[in-house]
Amino acid sequence: MTTHHAARRRAAAAALCAAAVLTPCISAQAAQASSEAAAAARPGEHAQPWRDPSRSPAWRADALLNAMTMDEKVTLVLATNDEDFDPLAHLGIPRMRRVDASGGLRGDTGVTAFPAPNALGATFDTALAERYGQAVGAEARAKGWNVVLGPTVDVDRNGLSGRAAEGYGEDPLVNGEMGAAMARGLEENDVIAMLKHFTVYNQESGPRETLAVDVSERALREVHYPAFEKAIREGGADSVMCAYPKVNGEHVCQNEELLTDLKQDLGLEGYVATDFNPRTDPVAGINAGVDSQSLFPGMPREAFFDGRIPEERTNDAARRILVALFNSGAFDNPLPTTIPDVVTTAEHQRLARETGAAASVLLKNSGALPLSKHDSVAVIGPAGEDAITGIEGSSYVDPGDFTTLAEAVRSKAGAERTTVSQGSLGDVALPTVPASAFTAPSGQEGLQAEFFANPDFQGAPVATTTTPNVDFSGAAPVEGLPAQWSARFTGTITPTATGLARISSLLSGSAKVTIGGETVFDGSRFIWDFFFAPQEYTLGGTVPLTEGESVPITVEYSTREAGFFGPRLTLGWQPESLIPAAVEAAKGAETAVVVVNEFTGEAVDRLGLRLPGDQDAFIEAVAAVNPRTIVVLNTPGPVLMPWLDDVEGVVQSWYQGAAVGTATADVLYGDADPGGRLPVTFPAAEGQGPTHDTGASVEYDEGIHVGYKWYDQQDEEPLFPFGHGLSYTTFEHRQLRTGKLDTRKGEGETTSVRVQVRNTGQRAGSDVVQVYVGHLPTDAVETPEKALAGFAKVALRPGEKREVRIELDRRALSYWDEDADRWVTPTGEVPVYVGRSAADVDLVGSITVK
Numbered sequence: 059m060t061t062h063h064a065a066r067r068r069a070a071a072a073a074l075c076a077a078a079v080l081t082p083c084i085s086a087q088a089a090q091a092s093s094e095a096a097a098a099a100r101p102g103e104h105a106q107p108w109r110d111p112s113r114s115p116a117w118r119a120d121a122l123l124n125a126m127t128m129d130e131k132v133t134l135v136l137a138t139n140d141e142d143f144d145p146l147a148h149l150g151i152p153r154m155r156r157v158d159a160s161g162g163l164r165g166d167t168g169v170t171a172f173p174a175p176n177a178l179g180a181t182f183d184t185a186l187a188e189r190y191g192q193a194v195g196a197e198a199r200a201k202g203w204n205v206v207l208g209p210t211v212d213v214d215r216n217g218l219s220g221r222a223a224e225g226y227g228e229d230p231l232v233n234g235e236m237g238a239a240m241a242r243g244l245e246e247n248d249v250i251a252m253l254k255h256f257t258v259y260n261q262e263s264g265p266r267e268t269l270a271v272d273v274s275e276r277a278l279r280e281v282h283y284p285a286f287e288k289a290i291r292e293g294g295a296d297s298v299m300c301a302y303p304k305v306n307g308e309h310v311c312q313n314e315e316l317l318t319d320l321k322q323d324l325g326l327e328g329y330v331a332t333d334f335n336p337r338t339d340p341v342a343g344i345n346a347g348v349d350s351q352s353l354f355p356g357m358p359r360e361a362f363f364d365g366r367i368p369e370e371r372t373n374d375a376a377r378r379i380l381v382a383l384f385n386s387g388a389f390d391n392p393l394p395t396t397i398p399d400v401v402t403t404a405e406h407q408r409l410a411r412e413t414g415a416a417a418s419v420l421l422k423n424s425g426a427l428p429l430s431k432h433d434s435v436a437v438i439g440p441a442g443e444d445a446i447t448g449i450e451g452s453s454y455v456d457p458g459d460f461t462t463l464a465e466a467v468r469s470k471a472g473a474e475r476t477t478v479s480q481g482s483l484g485d486v487a488l489p490t491v492p493a494s495a496f497t498a499p500s501g502q503e504g505l506q507a508e509f510f511a512n513p514d515f516q517g518a519p520v521a522t523t524t525t526p527n528v529d530f531s532g533a534a535p536v537e538g539l540p541a542q543w544s545a546r547f548t549g550t551i552t553p554t555a556t557g558l559a560r561i562s563s564l565l566s567g568s569a570k571v572t573i574g575g576e577t578v579f580d581g582s583r584f585i586w587d588f589f590f591a592p593q594e595y596t597l598g599g600t601v602p603l604t605e606g607e608s609v610p611i612t613v614e615y616s617t618r619e620a621g622f623f624g625p626r627l628t629l630g631w632q633p634e635s636l637i638p639a640a641v642e643a644a645k646g647a648e649t650a651v652v653v654v655n656e657f658t659g660e661a662v663d664r665l666g667l668r669l670p671g672d673q674d675a676f677i678e679a680v681a682a683v684n685p686r687t688i689v690v691l692n693t694p695g696p697v698l699m700p701w702l703d704d705v706e707g708v709v710q711s712w713y714q715g716a717a718v719g720t721a722t723a724d725v726l727y728g729d730a731d732p733g734g735r736l737p738v739t740f741p742a743a744e745g746q747g748p749t750h751d752t753g754a755s756v757e758y759d760e761g762i763h764v765g766y767k768w769y770d771q772q773d774e775e776p777l778f779p780f781g782h783g784l785s786y787t788t789f790e791h792r793q794l795r796t797g798k799l800d801t802r803k804g805e806g807e808t809t810s811v812r813v814q815v816r817n818t819g820q821r822a823g824s825d826v827v828q829v830y831v832g833h834l835p836t837d838a839v840e841t842p843e844k845a846l847a848g849f850a851k852v853a854l855r856p857g858e859k860r861e862v863r864i865e866l867d868r869r870a871l872s873y874w875d876e877d878a879d880r881w882v883t884p885t886g887e888v889p890v891y892v893g894r895s896a897a898d899v900d901l902v903g904s905i906t907v908k
C-alpha cells in the first residue's frame with residue numbers, strides 16, 4: 059500500500075472547503091499553487107519537478123501541463139485504452155485503467171461481491187460505507203485498475219428505475235453522505251473515484267440515451283446536485299461521469315450550463331468523462347466542459363488543431379485530468395505488474411456479510427423473528443444458487459462461490475430440522491413453449507401466425523404461416539416486412555399439468571398474451587438482456603390451467619418500442635407449478651422462510667411494483683398453511699405486498715452479493731440485528747409517488763418533492779415510509795437539544811442537534827437517529843414538510859445510553875432562490891423532528907436561525 063499523503067491532503071482541503079464558501083476555498087488553493095510554482099524556479103531541482111510528491115496537486119498539474127506539448131495534451135484528453143497512454147509515459151503519466159465498481163469489481167473474478175449500493179444506503183452507516191469503499195478500492199488497485207467508475211449517487215426518483223439499486227436511495231443527503239464516504243474509502247487506495255451519473259439520470263426507459271427530462275433549477279440544486287457536491291467536497295472524488303439524458307433541452311454531456319455548475323458551484327477540480335456511447339457530438343461536448351474521452355472514443359483529433367476547440371479548453375481539460383491523477387495518488391503509485399487471480403480476502407468477505415446484516419430491513423415482525431435454532435424450518439423459493447446477488451449490467455459483480463441461504467439456515471438450525479423446497483423459480487426466463495403444446499386452427503401442430511405490414515395489426519395480413527412456437531430474435535420471422543410490423547399468433551394450448559402455469563417472454567417490442575380469455579401479460583420491453591449478468595429481463599404472468607384441456611391462446615406482437623437489438627419474442631412457460639410441493643414442505647415445519655425475488659439492472663426499467671411470475675400466489679399459498687411465514691425480499695426495492703397481513707415477518711434483504719445467504723441467515727436467527735432502514739419509500743399502490751413516464755420525455759413536475767417529501771406534500775400514506783426498519787431491540791429518544799444558526803457567520807456555518815438514545819430492550823442493536831427539519835420560515839417558496847437534515851447510526855448494548863450529536867449544514871436550512879440564483883437561509887424558527895422514519899416522529903423541537 060502507499061503513503062496516504064494525497065488522502066490526508068484532500069481531507070485537510072475538504073475540511074477547509076467545508077468551512078468556507080467555495081470561492082475563497084478555491085482561490086486559497088490556487089494561491090498556494092502559484093507561490094509554490096514560483097519557488098520551483100530554483101536551479102538544480104528535479105528535472106521533472108511535477109514528480110515531487112511534496113508539492114501540491116495543483117502545483118504539480120501546472121508544472122506538468124507547462125512541460126507538455128499540445129500534441130501530448132490532446133493525447134491525454136483522448137486516451138481511452140492502455141496503449142493510448144504510452145506516448146505520455148516519459149512524463150510519468152500512468153495508464154489510466156478503469157473498472158466499473160459500485161459494489162465490487164465488474165468483469166473480474168476472485169473479487170468480493172458486496173451487497174448492492176442501495177443496500178449500503180440502507181445501513182445509514184457512513185463509517186461502514188468508507189470501509190466498503192476501502193475494500194473495493196484495494197481490490198481495484200490489486201487487479202490493476204486506478205480509475206473506479208463509481209460510486210453512483212443518482213437519486214432514486216420513483217422506485218422503478220432498473221438502476222435504482224446502484225445508488226443510495228431517494229434522499230439527497232443519504233446519497234451525498236454515503237457517496238462521500240465510499241469515494242473517500244476508494245481514493246485511500248490511490249485510485250480515482252468517478253461519480254456517476256451527473257445528473258438527473260433516474261430511469262432507463264425513453265430509452266435512456268435519448269430521454270428528455272425537464273426539471274426545475276430548484277430541483278436540480280436541492281435534489282439532484284447535492285450528493286455530487288458532497289462526494290466531491292467531502293469525499294474528495296476526483297472525477298465525474300456525465301449522464302445520458304437530455305436535461306432541459308441538451309444532453310448533459312454537452313450541456314455547458316450543467317457542466318459549469320458542476321465545476322464552479324459543486325467544486326469539481328478534477329475531470330468530467332462521458333458515459334459509454336453518449337450519443338452526443340464530441341466536439342460540442344468538449345466545448346461544453348467534457349474533459350476526457352476515456353470511456354468512449356470517436357473524437358476527431360484535428361478538432362483540437364483546426365480551431366474547433368479553443369486552446370484554453372484543451373489546457374483546462376488536460377489540467378483537470380492531471381489534477382485528478384496527482385490528487386488521488388494515482389500518479390505516484392504505479393499499478394502492480396503482476397495481477398493475482400484472487401484479491402478477495404476473508405476480511406472483505408466478512409465485511410460483505412456485516413454490510414448485508416446492517417442493510418437488512420426488518421419491515422414487519424409480529425413476533426416470530428428472530429427464529430429459534432431449535433425449531434424446524436422450511437426454506438422455500440429461490441434460496442439456493444439461483445438467488446439474485448447483484449444488479450445486471452455495469453454494476454454486476456461475480457459472486458464466485460457463495461453460501462446459499464438454504465445452506466446458511468441449515469448450518470444454524472441443523473440439517474435434521476431444515477427442509478428445502480423450490481416453490482417458485484423466481485424471476486427467471488422459462489423454457490420455450492414446445493410446438494407439441496400448440497394446435498393451429500388448421501389442426502396442425504404449432505400456431506397460426508399472421509403478419510401485418512404496420513405495427514398496429516391493421517388491414518389484411520401480408521403473410522400467414524404456421525409456426526412451431528413463438529421464438530424469433532433480431533429479424534422478423536418472415537421476409538418482406540417493413541421495419542415496423544406486427545404479428546398475431548393464434549391457436550390453442552394444451553397444458554401438460556394442472557395448476558398455476560407461468561408464462562414468460564423475452565421481449566423487445568410490445569406483446570400481449572391472452573390464454574383462455576384472460577390477459578396473462580400486456581407490456582413493452584426495449585431489450586431483454588444487457589451485459590455481464592447471469593439472467594435476462596423477462597415479462598410474464600400466470601394462468602390457471604388444467605392438464606389436457608385445450609384453451610385458446612392469442613399472442614400479439616408489435617415492433618413498437620423494440621430497441622437496438624431488433625425485434626424479439628420468445629414465449630416460455632412453466633406448465634407445472636412448484637407451489638403445491640412447497641406448501642407440503644411448509645405444512646410440516648414450524649416456520650416457513652419464503653424467498654422471492656426480482657431481477658433488475660441496466661437498460662430496462664421495472665414495469666410495475668408487483669412481484670414477477672407466480673410469487674405473490676406462492677407466498678399466499680404458503681402463508682395459508684403455515685402461520686409462521688417469514689418473507690425474504692431479494693429485490694432491488696419496493697414491491698407491492700398483497701399478502702402482508704397474512705405473514706408474520708418481512709425482511710427486505712436487497713441484493714446481498716456474496717453475503718446473500720450468510721447475512722440473511724444471521725438476521726433471521728438474531729445472530730445480527732437487522733440494522734437497515736429504508737433509504738426509499740415503499741409505495742402502497744402502483745403509481746403512487748412521482749410519475750414514471752415511459753415516453754421519450756419526462757416532466758419532473760414533483761419539483762423538489764421527491765420520495766417521502768412527495769408523500770408528505772400529497773398527504774398520501776405509503777406502505778412503509780422512508781427510514782422505516784425494526785430492530786430486535788427497542789430504543790428510546792430523549793432530551794432533544796437544538797442549537798442556533800447565525801447566518802451572518804457565512805455559508806459554512808453549521809448547527810447541531812443533540813439527542814439521548816437508550817437501548818430499552820434485551821438485546822444489542824443499532825438505531826438510526828433521523829433528524830428532519832420542517833417547513834422553513836418563508837412564504838416565498840413551498841418547502842418540504844420534512845427534509846432529512848442529518849442522521850447517525852448508533853450501536854448500543856441492552857440498557858446502554860448515549861448522547862448523539864448530529865451536525866446540520868446551513869444548506870439544510872436553506873432553499874434555492876431561482877430568481878436570485880443563490881441559496882437563501884430564511885431567518886426565524888425552523889421545526890426539528892427526531893424520528894424513526896419520515897412518518898414516525900418522537901421528538902419535536904426547533905432551531906433558531908438569525
Ligand code: BGC
Pocket residue numbers: 158207254333334353452
Ligand atoms: C453505464 C455506466 C458504466 C459504463 C461503462 C454504461 O452503460 O451507464 O454506468 O460506467 O457503461 O461500463
